[in-house]
Each structure stands twice: as C-alpha cells, then as structure tokens.
Amino acid sequence: MKYKVLIVDDHFVVREGLKLILETSEHYYVAGEAENGQLAVKLAEELQPDVILMDLNMPVMSGLEAIEQLQARHLAIPVVILTTYNEDDLMVKGLAMGAKGYLLKDAKRENLFRTLDSAIRGETLLQPEIMEIVFQTKRKLAAPAAPSPSSTMPGYIPVLSDKEKIVLQAIAYGHRSKDIAFDMGISERTVKAHLTNIYNKLGVDSRAQAVAIAMEQGLVHI
Known part of the structure; x- marks a missing residue:
C-alpha cells in the first residue's frame, strides 16, 4: 500500500525536490501539489491525502491558516510542517495547533520518511535540533x-x-x-x-x- 502525500509550498524548486525524494519510496507517492494554503484545503477535500507536507509562509493563505481551515472542516489529515531556520515563532504556533511534526526544508531523506511514518501513525516526531528550537522559543514567548x-x-x-x-x-x-x-x-x-x-x-x-x-x-x- 502506498500513502498519498499532498505537498504544499509556494516554491516550485522545493516541491520538485520533495517529489524526487518521495518517488524513491515504496510507501509514498505525491497525490497533489499546491502553492498556497487556500488551494491546499481545496485539494485536501478532493484528494483525501494520508498526510500533508505544509509550508508556513505562503501567499493567499498561510500554512497556519490552512491548518485552521482543515480543522474547521473536520479533515483529520496529519500535517507535517516544512520550515526554515528563521520561523521559530510560527513553528511553536503550528505545534500548538496540532501539527504532527516539523521538517527543515533541507532535511535528509531518512528524516523525511521517519517523520512521515510517524505522522501516519498519529504520532508527533520532532528531531532533537527542532525540539531545542521549540524549547528556546517557548521560553521567549x-x-x-x-x-x-x-x-x-x-x-x-x-x-x-x-x-x-x-x-x-x-x-x-x-x-x-x-x-x-x-x-x-x-x-x-x-x-x-x-x-x-x-x-x-x-x-x-x-x-x-x-x-x-x-x-x-x-x-x-x-
């Protein structure tokens, strides 16, 4: 069985890079792509993916707003947030909203699949370096x-x-x-x-x- 992945990121290069990695997996395939949160919510309803890779900063609708919309529509689809090193505050907010994990956009292949596997099981998996960022930001906020x-x-x-x-x-x-x-x-x-x-x-x-x-x-x- 292959699990359906919806990739949401406004950068074409990021989406293509993730697709190339996912194509090497026997367990996942890309069911759809979206360049903003609004389209992501629409595709989530239509495609019913098993997991969503969600960027935070996007035009039209942000990743956090998209997560809110998914919850409002009772779409219980696990979300793994794609983030960069300068988005600490947003990471903490996303965690509080129920995201199942975070991946830096330059994460290694094995980290990507480990995080997806965990999200599919309904678990939250954070790499130690991400946990340290969350902890530091929590103290600040x-x-x-x-x-x-x-x-x-x-x-x-x-x-x-x-x-x-x-x-x-x-x-x-x-x-x-x-x-x-x-x-x-x-x-x-x-x-x-x-x-x-x-x-x-x-x-x-x-x-x-x-x-x-x-x-x-x-x-x-x-």
Whole structure:
C-alpha cells in the first residue's frame, strides 16, 4: 500500500525536490501539489491525502491558516510542517495547533520518511535540533496566562517514576512508542499509559510540550 502525500509550498524548486525524494519510496507517492494554503484545503477535500507536507509562509493563505481551515472542516489529515531556520515563532504556533511534526526544508531523506511514518501513525516526531528550537522559543514567548505546574509553582519539579523518566527521555530523542516499548520490554499500551501519567504530572497534552517542560526543569537532556 502506498500513502498519498499532498505537498504544499509556494516554491516550485522545493516541491520538485520533495517529489524526487518521495518517488524513491515504496510507501509514498505525491497525490497533489499546491502553492498556497487556500488551494491546499481545496485539494485536501478532493484528494483525501494520508498526510500533508505544509509550508508556513505562503501567499493567499498561510500554512497556519490552512491548518485552521482543515480543522474547521473536520479533515483529520496529519500535517507535517516544512520550515526554515528563521520561523521559530510560527513553528511553536503550528505545534500548538496540532501539527504532527516539523521538517527543515533541507532535511535528509531518512528524516523525511521517519517523520512521515510517524505522522501516519498519529504520532508527533520532532528531531532533537527542532525540539531545542521549540524549547528556546517557548521560553521567549512564555506568557503568565499559560498555566502549568512549573509556571504556577516557582521551583516546582514534578515527581516522575524511573520508568516515566526513561519514556520521557526517549521521546525527547524522537523515539516511537513502539520502539520504546521494545527497548523497555513492555507493551506499547503501557508506554502510552506512562505518557498519560507524564502529561498529567506536567500539565501538558502533547509530547512536544512535555519535552519542553521537562527540559526546562532539567528532567531530560538533548
């Protein structure tokens, strides 16, 4: 089975480069292309792709606006954002909106496929260098109105079990739940249970947010 990919980027060269890479895969093929968010939403409805590679800065409609439109139309299609080194703030916003991963436009082939594979499974995969950017930007943009155990209680460090710490460190490195389960000798369901406990203790609702808080508290290192 091959999964359908919709490429959304206003630069022809970027779209062509991604197409060339995807053509080497036995699992993915390019079902469509769009040069702006408006067309992306239209094609998403028509083509029903399995995953979307979405640029952030585009004319007519941005990638973030397109993600909002997809959600408003109840199109539950995983989105992987294509970004550059100077779009840190937009990356954080996209993550908060539910994007399943980020790829720098010069990402290596193996990173592209790993991120797509993760998005198809409904998981969020961030490379360590991207996670570091998200963390730094989060600190810069942190607002008093954003409640979490670490922000509402100065000096508070959540108490995690040893296994929860292992799981948290593993997701900080971008490891999949399946791989974590194998390495720890436990079931994937148990890994997900650990993640739920971690989210509750840290006051977050995503892997990326959990890692960001954990890094801030010195619970994990990249």
